[in-house]
Amino acid sequence: MNGFKLPGWMGAITSRGNALAAPILIILLLSMMILPLPAFALDLFFSFNIAMSVIVLLTALYTVKPLDFMAFPAVLLVTTMLRLALNVASTRVVLTEGHTGGAAAGKVIEAFGHFLIGGNYTVGLVVFIILTIINFTVVTKGAGRIAEVGARFALDAMPGKQMAIDADLNAGLIGEDEAKKRRAETAQEAEFYGSMDGASKYVHGDAVAGILVTVINVIGGLIVGMVQHDMAFGDAVKNYTLLAIGDGLVAQIPSLIISIAAGMVVSRVASDKDVGQQVIGQLFARPMVMYITGGIIGGMGLIPGMPNLVFLLLGSLLFGAGYLLEKRQKDAPAQEAARAAGGAVGAAGAQGAAGGAAAATTPAEQEEASWQDVMPVDTLGLEVGYRLIPLVDKGQSGELLKRIKGIRKKFAQEVGFLAPPVHIRDNLELKPSAYRITLKGVEVGSGEAMNGQFLAINPGMASGTLPGLVTTDPAFDLPAIWIDAGLKDEAQSMGYTVVDAGTVIATHLNHLITTHAAELLGRMEVQALLDHLGKESPKLVEDLVPKVVSLSTLQKVLQNLLNEGVHIRDMRTIIETLSEHGGSTQDANDLTTLVRIALGRAIVQQLFPGTNELSVMTLDNRLERLLVQALNAGGDGTGIEPGLADTIVQQAANASQQQEAMGLTPVLLVPGPLRTLLSRFLRRALPQLKVLSHSEIPESKTIRVTSLVGA
Numbered sequence: 001m002n003g004f005k006l007p008g009w010m011g012a013i014t015s016r017g018n019a020l021a022a023p024i025l026i027i028l029l030l031s032m033m034i035l036p037l038p039a040f041a042l043d044l045f046f047s048f049n050i051a052m053s054v055i056v057l058l059t060a061l062y063t064v065k066p067l068d069f070m071a072f073p074a075v076l077l078v079t080t081m082l083r084l085a086l087n088v089a090s091t092r093v094v095l096t097e098g099h100t101g102g103a104a105a106g107k108v109i110e111a112f113g114h115f116l117i118g119g120n121y122t123v124g125l126v127v128f129i130i131l132t133i134i135n136f137t138v139v140t141k142g143a144g145r146i147a148e149v150g151a152r153f154a155l156d157a158m159p160g161k162q163m164a165i166d167a168d169l170n171a172g173l174i175g176e177d178e179a180k181k182r183r184a185e186t187a188q189e190a191e192f193y194g195s196m197d198g199a200s201k202y203v204h205g206d207a208v209a210g211i212l213v214t215v216i217n218v219i220g221g222l223i224v225g226m227v228q229h230d231m232a233f234g235d236a237v238k239n240y241t242l243l244a245i246g247d248g249l250v251a252q253i254p255s256l257i258i259s260i261a262a263g264m265v266v267s268r269v270a271s272d273k274d275v276g277q278q279v280i281g282q283l284f285a286r287p288m289v290m291y292i293t294g295g296i297i298g299g300m301g302l303i304p305g306m307p308n309l310v311f312l313l314l315g316s317l318l319f320g321a322g323y324l325l326e327k328r329q330k331d332a333p334a335q336e337a338a339r340a341a342g343g344a345v346g347a348a349g350a351q352g353a354a355g356g357a358a359a360a361t362t363p364a365e366q367e368e369a370s371w372q373d374v375m376p377v378d379t380l381g382l383e384v385g386y387r388l389i390p391l392v393d394k395g396q397s398g399e400l401l402k403r404i405k406g407i408r409k410k411f412a413q414e415v416g417f418l419a420p421p422v423h424i425r426d427n428l429e430l431k432p433s434a435y436r437i438t439l440k441g442v443e444v445g446s447g448e449a450m451n452g453q454f455l456a457i458n459p460g461m462a463s464g465t466l467p468g469l470v471t472t473d474p475a476f477d478l479p480a481i482w483i484d485a486g487l488k489d490e491a492q493s494m495g496y497t498v499v500d501a502g503t504v505i506a507t508h509l510n511h512l513i514t515t516h517a518a519e520l521l522g523r524m525e526v527q528a529l530l531d532h533l534g535k536e537s538p539k540l541v542e543d544l545v546p547k548v549v550s551l552s553t554l555q556k557v558l559q560n561l562l563n564e565g566v567h568i569r570d571m572r573t574i575i576e577t578l579s580e581h582g583g584s585t586q587d588a589n590d591l592t593t594l595v596r597i598a599l600g601r602a603i604v605q606q607l608f609p610g611t612n613e614l615s616v617m618t619l620d621n622r623l624e625r626l627l628v629q630a631l632n633a634g635g636d637g638t639g640i641e642p643g644l645a646d647t648i649v650q651q652a653a654n655a656s657q658q659q660e661a662m663g664l665t666p667v668l669l670v671p672g673p674l675r676t677l678l679s680r681f682l683r684r685a686l687p688q689l690k691v692l693s694h695s696e697i698p699e700s701k702t703i704r705v706t707s708l709v710g711a
Helices: 008-034 039-061 072-100 107-116 121-170 176-228 233-267 275-283 287-301 308-354 356-361 386-392 399-415 485-493 501-515 523-534 538-544 551-563 571-581 588-598 600-607 621-634 642-661 672-683
Strands: 380-384 422-426 434-439 442-448 454-457 469-472 479-483 497-500 613-619 667-670 690-693 702-709
Touching: 008 072, 039 072, 039 107, 039 233, 072 176, 072 233, 107 233, 121 176, 121 233, 176 233, 287 308, 380 386, 380 501, 386 399, 386 422, 386 501, 399 422, 399 501, 434 501, 442 501, 454 485, 454 501, 479 485, 485 497, 497 501, 523 538, 523 551, 523 571, 538 571, 551 571, 551 588, 571 588, 588 600, 588 672, 588 690, 600 690, 613 621, 613 642, 621 672, 642 667, 642 672, 642 702, 667 672, 667 702, 672 690
Parallel strands: 380 422, 613 667, 613 702, 667 690
Antiparallel strands: 380 434, 434 442, 454 479, 454 497, 469 479
């Protein structure tokens, strides 16, 4: 069914009317101050003023967030000007027609003058002064102070909120549109409280103006009545005082309502409930409070001389309310369980009705297996014990979730492709504080993280010992101790690196993702990488796959690079190199060697950042000749004699330790034909050792040999 839609000409008229509303309102207010108004028009405008104040109050009560009523400062100004304009218009009528009687200024002022204050101007004057004091001293002053402090705090907190938004955006928790929306809300919040701070001054001035206008009306009315209309003093006092006080009360009561609405808006705390729901849900939520209050009120009802009936009745009502509230809280879990059981029974009944005929003739059989029972294996998984659930629970603001998103984003920026999502779930089979990281369903790492404690890691320079559970860092196997939060500062002063439980898991996960980057680069990731590059250089991608090399060959080359810790961010150079040499060879290893040469500057920069001198290890000349002969004999290096292989591993390990002791990256520089052989041979025993060939070193770099392997 189609919804009702205004014709085009009516929509245009409505839009134009909205645009003209503000100018028309200003002209109307000025007209009320300048032009004389009949009594009926005054009644109409005074009634509208009261109705508008009630609407504003109810809107403020049902507003969930202050920004939901952003127009309130402007509404406050307009309603204040409306009351002042009515004061001017009514003053003109009171002074010119007041001698004729109480109905001279309209029925509304007369009603307030007679029925509300009983026709007694002394009572009316007292009531008017009390209302003015309440509005001026209590409500308006408090609302103005809250708005002033709120504006100050909102401005002080704005830089921190902006930084938090930028941090969430950089971590990938929110998108650009959501970040813009949050920044706008932060700016609007500061502007709102600042506007409320200024608008509250209008209400303050309105209260002062109400007092002055009433006094002027009384004095002016006495002068006009006695001098111009020859009225007796008593008659003049009766007529003009009642009219002036009635006029003041008609304006002051809406002013008080608007002031209460202003206080409601600026004093409420941010929540997803309106004021009424907050009061009912928090003030009357505890049966014990109702019982104690009922006991106190009932006890006061037993004191002789007190209004016993009233106190005892109210105490009984409070006791009854506490009993009903307690009973409702006790019955709530049972009702929820019954509702869930009823749903399950209903579902079972529906299934039974559907299969009743078959069950009557044949015995019940289990449902046949289908392809739906074959569950795909998660590429990356994180399983946690129940004590670590708060770290990964979105409902509990789990910090680990944000860090995992940041890890994936940082990995994509540094390595060059987007890692698969990490699927997180709890595993009751694990120890309460244990976790396990899986790759394609197979465990690749595990450890324990004590939620609420800190891991003090000894990087090798820490002095002293700390009380706690001795362990090792799961990512890098460094000695560490789980300590209480109170020892954090002491541990840092002793040289320990102190991290929380979430950081321990995130660091371990990041280390494993980087280590197994080649296994994470599947066919889908390679295709997505090509599609992403194709948006900027479509011709470059079209000319490579599948015209020059196949997608599987490209995947193998990229995996070879990742296996040796080479980032693939520079896809343009990789594709151009493959396009140039793909026609002469399709061997992935040969193509990898050519790509490494093209990426030589980036590889060296990754291993030796910020230096032109490369401190490396090299092979002894005799060992180099033996390895070349073994390579020529076996083709892939399998002809290396076992004793020689052990010697190479041992001496390479010793040389690597010396390099690391000097603060240098362990790099072995070898001739080009031996690089692939030695890299593959030493990778398993010495994963931290990087093997480079002479052809990968840029000409601008100088080489310094620190040690010989095989000397």
